[in-house]
Amino acid sequence: MHDAAATTLDATPNAALGALRAAPARALAADASYRTLGSASHPDWMQSLPDSTGLSALSIPGTHNSMSIHGGALTQTQESFGDSGATLARQLDAGIRMIDIRARVNGGNTFTIHHGAVYQNANFDDVLNVLRTFLAAHPGETVVMRLKQECTGEIGSCTDVSGQKSFPDIFDSYVSSLFWQPSVTRGAAAATPTLGAVRGKVVLAVLHGAYGSPIEHYGLTQFAQWGNGSSTYVQDNYSVPNVGAIATKRDQVRRHLDATSAGDPAKMYVNFGSGSSIFAQPQQVAGGAFGVQGVDPFLLIYLNEGHGLTRTGMVMLDFPGGGLIDKIISYN
Incomplete structure (x- = not known):
């Protein structure tokens, strides 16, 4: 077990980030698709599915930058239900089964949770403790994790503490029976x-380095080419340069949904609904x-319409609403 020591910011955010912090935008109206995760409750939705079901066949709601509050x-990127893993615990209760964790190398060869320069008042031990507690109480479930080394040392990012072990060496020290060992x-x-x-x-899907390249051979074979952004089984066009470009992002999400449903049923597909820039905030x-129209309301409408979809794959969302989580799970 690792010491859950807090950390401080390592890089000074740029002026635009500072301005946004000083004068946050008005929150958008919540509805069934957006900012109502607390209305969903699916702690055991996998339990009734046959053991023989391939993970690739499932329609799984997930969160992008799951701990970023x-x-x-x-x-x-997510509604806050509290620090030190409390937000993650509420996501799991709601039915979220794929999580996106971003870690900084901290002193004592430990990981702390960051989004860029911002410490998220949580450590990797918090993540593992929440997962351990949840899966012990709900043994019919599984959780898929994408773990990324967050710090690049650039302006707006964080900097790893020097003199520590490598990212994969530190990760190895956290590995326990909580993980599916082959991954x-x-x-x-x-x-x-x-x-x-x-x-x-x-299940570890992929272990990403600071610039998005997969580290060694961790995770699942099919994600060996999952780099920074999109790849064969992953849609992650995260750059949305302005509000008008949200329409392009919606279309990218829709196309990947259609490809997922029509694609190889033995392969997992991951579809990020998230995106941002200085001129198009995650919310x-x-x-x-x-x-x-935002991605979340578009998705709920599109999924309700059907369009011949048979599965959604892993849908990674910012600020998901309870109705959208319900709908993705209903595809199972």
Whole structure:
């Protein structure tokens, strides 16, 4: 077990970030698609599914930058239900089953949770403790994790503490029986498992370095090419240069949904609904702004319409609403 020591910011955010913190934008109206995660309750939705079901066949609601609740309009991506893992615990209760964790190398060869320069009042031990507690209480479930080294040392990012072990060496020290072992075996990536093989466990999908490249052979074989942004099975066009470009992001999400449903049923597809820039904050991309429909309400409408979809894959969301979580789970 690691010491849960707090950390401070390592880089001075740029002027635009500072301005956004000083004068946060008005929160957009919450509805079934957006900012109402607390209305969803699906702590055991996987339990009734057959053990033989491939993880790839599932429709799974997920959160992008799952622990990011601090730092103002440019960095917050999720509703806050409290620090030290409390927000993650509420997401799991709501039915979220894929999480996106961003870690900084801290003193004592530990990980702390960051979004860019902003410490999120949580440490990797908090993440693991929440997952351990949840899966012990709900052993029919599994949680898929994407873990990324967050710090690049650039302006607006954080800087890892010097003199520590490498990111993968530190990760190895955290690995325990909580994880599905084939996914955290450093020298050999794993085939996509069935649900029965991973109940009660955390599945590592990919371990990403600071610039998005997969580290060694952790995770699942099919994600070996999951780099910074999109790849064969991943849509992560995260740059949305302005509010008008939210329409383009919606279309990218829609196209990947259609590709997921029509694609190889033995492969997992990951679809990020998130995006941001200085001129299009995460909340605006998710919920909409200035008359432009956001990704979250678009998704709920599109999924309700059907369009012949048979699965959604892993849908990674900012500020998801309870109705959107309900709908994704209903595809199972």
